[in-house]
Amino acid sequence: MTMTPEQQAEIDEQRAAPRETLRTVSEGMEKHLYSAIPVLDHGFVRVIDYMGDDAAICQAARVSYGKGTKSVQNDEGLIRYLMRHWHSTPFEMCEVKLHVKLPVFVARQWIRHRTANVNEYSARYSILDREFYIPAREALAAQSSVNNQGRGEGLTDEEAARVLDILKGDAARCYDHYEEMISGDGQAGLARELARMNLPANIYTQWYWKVDLHNLMHFLRLRADAHAQYEIRVYADAICQVVADWVPFAWKAFEDYRMGAVTFSAQMVACLRRMLAGEEVTAENSGMSAREWREFEAALRG
Known part of the structure; x- marks a missing residue:
């Protein structure tokens, strides 16, 4: 993980000057303030600020439902009820x-989640650092034969070495040309906003990303899934650590009712009922497509 001296100095200064507050504090989240979780070869995730905790979720729910929640005996029970029945607005409180440092191609996947506030490092104003994501040997794999957007078998040692040489060589060459184009040594130099177009998608960028818990959990449900691309999944895994410490009741409910749960279609439910009634159900008489039947079988097997 690489942080600039200025970033580290800012963190050290903030950590050295704790302040008293009357606002709600999550003890689990406090330990994540002013520290960074390393991700990939040069990336990181760190908490800049937060608002609320498990109690804030319950507070909001009890305001919106009034006396209807009086039968709920504790906050954990209420949070599990809210999660189980898809009452999402209390989690938005x-x-x-x-602060995330990540490769550009990961950022372009990430930004598809349009329910956050984002401010990214400007390559029009500043010069990007010479830092590139170079995959570890074990992360290199061939195209999957069954999934058009996934990986298949790992590369042989010889093929992996060839690919790594290409990645490193292309990244270094592109950055050299980037520096040459914006150079001020005896030449006017190209504008930074134009010179950046020559940089590869594995160069690192940084941004501040602010999101409410409901939309964050939606992000994590998709990106911490085993089917997500490895490079974004490791960022999601790091954020999962943070959320588990921040709102432990909400996190446990999220694990039980979202991450560890499966969704069945109406056809799947009908087939399951037929199976429970003792009927032999096959792909041919299920009424499902071949792909949906495979997904159904996979869900039943766990």
């Missing part, structure tokens, strides 16, 4: 602001 918690927010977190993250």
Whole structure:
């Protein structure tokens, strides 16, 4: 993980000057303030600020439902009820602001989640650092034969070495040309906003990303999934650590009712009922497509 001296100095200064507050504090989240979780070869995730905790979720729910929640005996039970029945707005009362350093191609996947506030490092104003994501040997794999957007078998040692040489060589060459184009040594130099177009998608960028807990959990449900691309999944895994400490009741409910749960279609439910009634159900008489039947079988096998 690489942080600039200025970033580290800012963190050290903030950590050295704790302040008293009357606002709600999550003890689990406090330990994440002013520290960074390393991700990939040069990336990181760190918490800049946050608002709310498990109690804030319950507070919001009890305001919106009034006396209807009086039968709920504790906050954990209420949170599990809310999660189980898809009552999402109380979870929106918690927010977190993250500082993330990540490769550009990961950022372009990430930004598809359009329910956050984002401010990214400007390559029009500043010069990007010479830092590139170079995959570890074990992360290199061939195209999957069954999934058009996934990986298949790992590369042989010889093929992996060839690919790594290409990645490193292309990244270094592109950055050299980037520096040459914006150079001020005896030449006017190209504008930074134009010179940046020559940089590869594995160069690192940084942003501040602020999101409420409901939309963050939606992000994590998709990006911490085993089917997500490895490079974004490791960022999601790092954020999962943070959320588990920040709102432990909400996180446990999220694990049980979202991450560890499966969704069945109406056809799948009908087939399951037929199976429970003792009927032999096959792909041919299920009424499902071949792909949906495979997914159904996979869900039943766990």
